[in-house]
Amino acid sequence: MAPRALDTLSTRIADAGAPGPDQLRDLYRMLSNVRQLDTAAVAWQRQGLIPGYAPMLGQEAAQVGAGAVVDTTRDFVFPTYREMGVAYTLGVNMVEYMSTHKALWHGGLYDPAATHFAPFQAVVGGSVLHAVGWAHGQTLNGASTVGLGVALAFLGDGASSQGDVHEAMNFAAILTAPVVFFVQNNGWAISVPTEQQVAGGSVAARAAGYGMPAVRVDGNDVLAVLDATRRAAAHARAGLGPVVVEAMTYRRGPHSTSDDPGRYRTLDDEKIDGGEDPLSRFRAVLLERGVADAAFFAEADAQAQTRADEIRDGVTALTSRPGSEMFDFVFQESTPTLGAQKRQWKEESEHV
Template identity: 40%
Template structure:
């Protein structure tokens, strides 16, 4: 390969020098880079409705944790543009591989909120049918879902399905070996998978500066031959535009694509975390001025795509949704200890059968 051809090949992998942006933090439109089209008006209106509902769901889930109805809840407040755009960029036949912080995305995908919260409540399963919803179980171990997503994408390609897989991952997950193995494997096989990094600046308490020396996490795709892009993760218009392009790239047979969204986690890592110990309040307040929901609302109102009635209807729908979540979660689950032995082996081992019998005898002793 000539030097010129090599230069062109490398340039084709590089992300934009600055994150792609359509809307400024104050809601004003700005001129995006060439090559990106603004999503359809109705899609943006739908995104707004889902963001309002998603934020209300997130607030309600946080409250349920404080009430003891959830064992843990990782809030995604401030990251709604990423959560909603990731779902809207996919078709029904596409697969989503989420992390533990992506409950809002799952709700936006149409999964029952009570099923979404089953795992975080302490249930032994993920709560929903992964095959029926085409949403993998929420992944707690960092980055392992990226390998699963790549494998699924390759399987779908071999089956001849016109499907794409999107793997959500946080900035901390990009430091894991599984992430790099998934990128390499996907690139070699040209698997139809989009790796979507929600860079919220902290891996629990570890700031981005202690995680990487790269100018942007988007550059991590270059060494594996994966084209990449970076986008303002609090600008839903930009995130949706970039993800739609990335998904189309993968669906058309061009292989994987990596997108990094620059966003911010407004709440604690989980209810067990104290963020005041590792990040300054001034930083949180600065990111609060770039709120993705307020930004989209201002932008849509400026374009006369959103009126007062639309805003009120979205809020009312969100409140009704939150009430349904409360009603569903404010019931006690009757645990069956015998479920410990279900779904362990297709053919139970003698030891498992013996243990099952012992527990059954203790729970239901024969009366004299």
């Protein structure tokens, strides 16, 4: 059976109690889909299909668990460049998502307004400012009968040292904005370990300085992440202000496909510090609860591989975008200077 659209599943998990057997199996399917696509994307870069990619190996549980809580009818996700797993969980078209990694479009060809998944970006900490602005807009508009829409802002432990993040958290607390700051502490800020760039060693501990609650959760446990994020979202949705969730996980691969982690850690370090694999861990949970068997896992993994192959075909078929688009989407209303630049570009590149 093909996995159901996760935008439907996420709403059910967001509003329900403990996940039932169908939801547990769906969560594993999504974890497997994300793992297969992430592995494939690294291979695509090595094969020359895409020029670059930011792997998320080891962070599947953190991203799927958090993404499954999002209500795509009212919440909005503000990602970094590594939240492919969240995008997949929300039902974002993965071919359109990968268009940026193919260097065809900045931020993805998908529609952010329809998917409630903002364009992803490489500005470290930049997405949290956008999240607070959007969330403050929710408070200005007033809560509906089902509560406020929540901004789920993703950032890493390295980004937490940025001044933009301090400003965003400070404003969110002052404005009582419905934001969940979801920190994936994967142990590394590129090549710098967390203990060398996060004073005190905990991002969650900083929340007290802004007068907001925080929770530190095992980021390799998809059910623990789901529960922590759901409680944080409920707090923000009720108008009680922002929350920090710090998911403790581990980046098992390089920072990006241009990075060589062997320059700053060994394979033994990765094995020791990485902890238990998130997929193996959840597989054991499902077996223990009797809601899945070996045949289910084999089928789910095979379907995930097929889906990754289909996405590869779609990415391969993507063609270059019209160059004039670099001028068309700068401002809602163009300016004389931009218009002149566009005309000059056409003359020089298209001989028009």
